[in-house]
Amino acid sequence: MSELKRAISNDTVDSLKSKYLTYFGVKSKKNLKTELVNSIAEGLTDQTILKTYLGKLSELEMALLQESLFNYGGLIDRGRFKLKYGDFPNKPQSSIWYYRQEPSDAVMVFFFTVGSDWYNIRKMPEPVMASLKQLVAKPEPDTLTTVVLPEPLPNHHILFERERLALSELHSIQLLLQDKQIKVSEKTGVASGATLKKVSSAVHEYYGDDPCDDAKGCESMLAYGWLRLLGNSKFTKQSGTTLIPAKKTDRNPADTIREMWAQWLNNKKEDEFRRIDRIKGQTGKGKRYFTDVLKRREVITAYLKGCEVNAWIAFADFANFMFITGADLEVTTALHHLYIYNPGDGCLDGRSWDYLEVRYLRCFLLEYAATLGLVDVVMAPPDHDESFDDQYGDMECLSRYDGLRYFRLTPLGQYALGLTDHYKADHKESTETPLTIQRQGRIAFDREPTPWEQRFLSLYADHHKDHIWKLSRKRMMETLQIGGSVDELKAFLQARDDQPFLPEDCESILKQAAANVGGVEIKEEALIVNCKTQDIVEFIINDKVLSKWCQRLGKQQIVIPKSKEKKFKESLNSVGIGCV
Template identity: 60%
Template sequence: MSDLHDAISLETVDTLKKNYSTFFGVKPKQIRKAWLVKELFEGLSDRSFLRAYLKKLPDLELTFVRECVFNYHGLVDRSRFKAKYGKFPEKPSRYSFVSYHELAECFEPFFYPFDRYGPAHIPGELIFTLKQLVNEPEPYILSPCTLPEPLPEHNVLFERERSVMSELHSLLVLFQGKQVKVSEKTGAPSSATLKKVSKEIHEYYQEPCDQADGMEFIATYGWLRLLGNSKYSKQSKSTLVPARKIDKSSADTIKDMWDQWVCNSTHDEFRRINKIKGQNGKGKRFFTDVRERRHVIIESLKECKGKSWVSFDDFSRYMFITGACLEVTTEPEYLYIYGSDYGEFYSGSWDKLEARYLRCFLVEYAATLGLIDVVMAPPNSDDSYYDDYGDMECLSRYDGLRYFRLTSLGEYALGLTGHYKSQESSPSKTPMSIHRQGRIVFDKNPTSWEQRFLSLYADQGKGNVWNLSRKKIMEALQVGGSVDELQTFLQDREDQPFLPEDCESILKQTKANLDGVKIQSEALVISCKNQEIVELIINDKVLSKWCQRLGNLQIVLPKSKEKQLRENLNAMGIGCH
């Protein structure tokens, strides 16, 4: 049986009579349902008659048919069509106070319910026929834009790709020093940790704001979540520490961290929009798989032309119009602001849910890893959020995203290129002179990037003076830093063709001594009651293989030999507790 015939059969006689008059242009000769169904089915199956009917439709109405057939799966998608074309072909209400308008009458012969209570749609058989008669709509293209010059007031450009490598090294040094404390249960960083780590990060905002709590720690929080989720760290009680030595390039490390985050199902970025309540109540079960959401966004990001700026509003609109399957929750009515007694707050519209999630994902995670550069403004600077229930001026700390561009690192991390060619570390190279003992003097104030990079390997003195530090160089090398990278940085800014001999010596020695000591196992230190017991242990035929003196009355031995130690002491008549 034809699905078109079945769908027509579900309609009432009154509706079928109206559809007959609209489609054939005359009143039906009979009002029996079987006759009406048969006539409409035959008329809608007749390509020549259908082609003539379509030719009579105005341009906007014909465009709507094309969109329904090719892009909307036969359904009516009023919001997407209006977003793309600016208006919608509808039948105006006779009453000015009625805001809802019905679909124009010329479409009614095409639309029938899935079942007696289902939404109206164009049946599959009719879709197939219509595709032979109308052209596919032009694809909606995401167009790049040019940044305003100068940028509007309070808008700031952040070139995240230029900062991410030095930030990664700085954070790994903190991990190495066991200075990063997090919640033992949730892994979330404490306020003290956020303040400490933020000193190593280029943040978007320097001052807190009551309207956007936590806005001064956006990149810091993102880094800690991304690193904490990666294979390069592990949690030891309430401390994050390195899990393995990094033997990859910084770009490959970033790519690994990104891939691991995308596949992580524990943390949902939408939870970071904490002014939206109801996420942990009944509504929790209706949230969609966060991994699927991320992949949908990534597929749209791949459509961005590398190194070309895109307005966030245009990108969000592009995803909406092209039907990106980005859905935060299937039941948005469980979400609210202030208190649940205010009633339903969320209608589930794209701007209220998906666009909010999209901002958080791009700013706190993609931009943090340098996959995109961003232009940020204060979150409450453009009235992008209007609060119906109170005086809230913005909904989240991420509302300030205005523009972004996909970087070379982003193209590599997303798999658009097979290798990463780094941009020049700094757009300008501040001249310097290098003196004995690794003393560096810049001719003028170095750029912020140069300061950030050099701080990984040197201590800053007064003014524009820096001193190479063996300690910092070694710390940086242990978390993926490079002596060659440092040497290139210095030589590019020094007029002399060679570095001073003692400076060369510092670099060669630290590089040679990188693996100078290897920690193999833990040791056990025991304290003896008197010198006589020390001599018995040291001279014992078995224990002497492992034991060494440590001071007058102490002995050190491998921790793995504790059991043999106790057994031999017991045999010697010496107690151990």
């Protein structure tokens, strides 16, 4: 028996008679299953009969055939089809409940049960697909649409230029690391509440506080993202409960961010979905059914790479595009273990994509991609999310990430994703606030500077009052030592001041700062040695061997390199002087 006939024979005799009538337009005079199978097999592969039959299908039925043939692998995907076309060619309602979810008979004539069980999936046999593909055109390829942001933005919507903010925030957090200000759990590496507040004050958070009771933690999303990304990177290490720099780096911020992103994509221990804490059942039995987080990130990253740089995309359009095109993004293989209120309450049935994958996607974009500046975002309060419909309670939003409305891939994101080998900032759309550079490094803005301008300038200057700032030698030196640039600061000032040249004393401050970076180099640790008498000091200082490692510090003190401690003690013992 051929492959096609085997597939057709999986249907019952009654089903085959119904398909015969639908396809040929007349009742079959044959009652034997073998005869029905042979007749239908011949008809479905006859190009003349096929062409005539296809001409009778409705536009929606033909669209379903096209999608099944070229995009669904011979299957029917009701969810993807209905989201794309807004409708579905349903079988007319019947008293039998399950018929309400069946496609029309005109379409189902091409689909047969896979296997012998009636409840198995329906699929087009390969020979039928081959015949249909000669007559049915491919559907137009799905495209991701871009948008122009409304001007002005709707109420409560705020644009965050994360590319610009991330580059300066990185410096601010590196200063906190350098000063050993970041405390984390010794076991989990998760930051304390006090540390989150401290880091939140060094970055530009999306929300000033929790915008609704169901979105706890909104005010520290960026702080949390930065700390997880840094804690996972090779640029930091944990010393007890303190996160500190692992090594001094002279990399520019874009390279640091690119490497941090790559390292996060390969982090197997952390799952961003755990941050969707309103979804219960993630531990215990449910934990074992979560999919590979590396694969999830790989899928989202592949779609991000397909975005046009500097073009705004509505988040809802992006999520729908992923769903329609069959993105292999799945959070769990056992949905029944997860719930919102009580186990088995059924809240997630039939809405897995909206409740799980879409929330995961938002978290990944906001707390990780946007934190590093790979995307700029437009945010609204999370309880403004009209796509969330809580049918079982009065929850205002499902996650703290529900406020994401639009995003755009930035040049920094293009670089971090490996789409280009070089990073070149492009901030033509950003407003530059005019300023005047006064004597002794005073900087006076004409009006309130933008959040990014304030964040950038805070790396090199102190804020005095109103719109007045003043260059700080201390801040400049701290920032220059972690990858800041005098040229970058100079370009920032000159782009906003009408004067053709910087004032002489300001130019002098900048030149001196550039010249003095690395002016003192700490080579190694030293030990201060107290001598019992001044005679012992004189003996050591004048001894041929001991004098090579020491230098007088006070009347009865000398200093030696810590690395020479052992040899120093041995030499003292050899001349009869004890060292405790």
